[in-house]
Amino acid sequence: MTATSTATPLHALTTRRSVKFLRGPAPKPDELEQILQAAMSAPDHGALRPWRFVVIQGEAIGKLADVALEAVKRSGDPRMTPEKEKSVREWMAGVPLFVAVAQKIAHDNTKIPEHEQLLATGCAVMNILNATHMLGYGAFWSTGVGTYVEDVQNALGLDSLDYRFLGYLAIGTPACAVPPAKRPDFRDFVTEWTGPV
Numbered sequence: 001m002t003a004t005s006t007a008t009p010l011h012a013l014t015t016r017r018s019v020k021f022l023r024g025p026a027p028k029p030d031e032l033e034q035i036l037q038a039a040m041s042a043p044d045h046g047a048l049r050p051w052r053f054v055v056i057q058g059e060a061i062g063k064l065a066d067v068a069l070e071a072v073k074r075s076g077d078p079r080m081t082p083e084k085e086k087s088v089r090e091w092m093a094g095v096p097l098f099v100a101v102a103q104k105i106a107h108d109n110t111k112i113p114e115h116e117q118l119l120a121t122g123c124a125v126m127n128i129l130n131a132t133h134m135l136g137y138g139a140f141w142s143t144g145v146g147t148y149v150e151d152v153q154n155a156l157g158l159d160s161l162d163y164r165f166l167g168y169l170a171i172g173t174p175a176c177a178v179p180p181a182k183r184p185d186f187r188d189f190v191t192e193w194t195g196p197v
């Protein structure tokens, strides 16, 4: 896979868009290493390194679908209808790589507010999404598939006493052509402060 829409780094940032429907190939092992290494450059107050990632690929994706969907059904979530289960299974079966995301809870930390650690983890994910795009792949952050069902994160080795589970990054090759995303004008979100009112 070659980078296609990333003529300059800034162009890469402004052309990234989420791609939900993916297929193989996934990033090659050396590309996945680059993608995950990019996460390590996230801003991080106190150098707590709160981000954790669990790579799920190959046959493990089917096992994840089984574990997560059974847990969601056990939890009694009425949204998990047979039709929904079928569509989630179909979606997951097409995705060649998932990266589960978690924030490690720093029990002994009294200095850095918890929300700053969450933000650092989000920044690490942003680096993953951008690096994935820069390498010519697609990615999608999802908090479906049992993200908020405790049994699921426990099954992934992310004990809920020690980790806040933040969902999955689906990564692969876009299953179909992806048109550019329409983005808002930054002026609608920015003001300039020139002194006290």
Ligand SMILES: Cc1cc2nc3c(=O)[nH]c(=O)nc-3n(C[C@H](O)[C@H](O)[C@H](O)COP(=O)(O)O)c2cc1C
Pocket: 016, 017, 018, 019, 140, 141, 142, 143, 144, 166, 167, 181
């Ligand atoms: C933490 C987080 C969780 C998300 N979970 C879902 C999800 O479960 N389902 C969904 O359709 N979109 C979800 N999204 C939104 C998509 O990942 C994506 O950002 C959105 O479709 C907009 O696309 P864009 O990134 O190209 O702007 C989530 C986004 C974030 C930041």
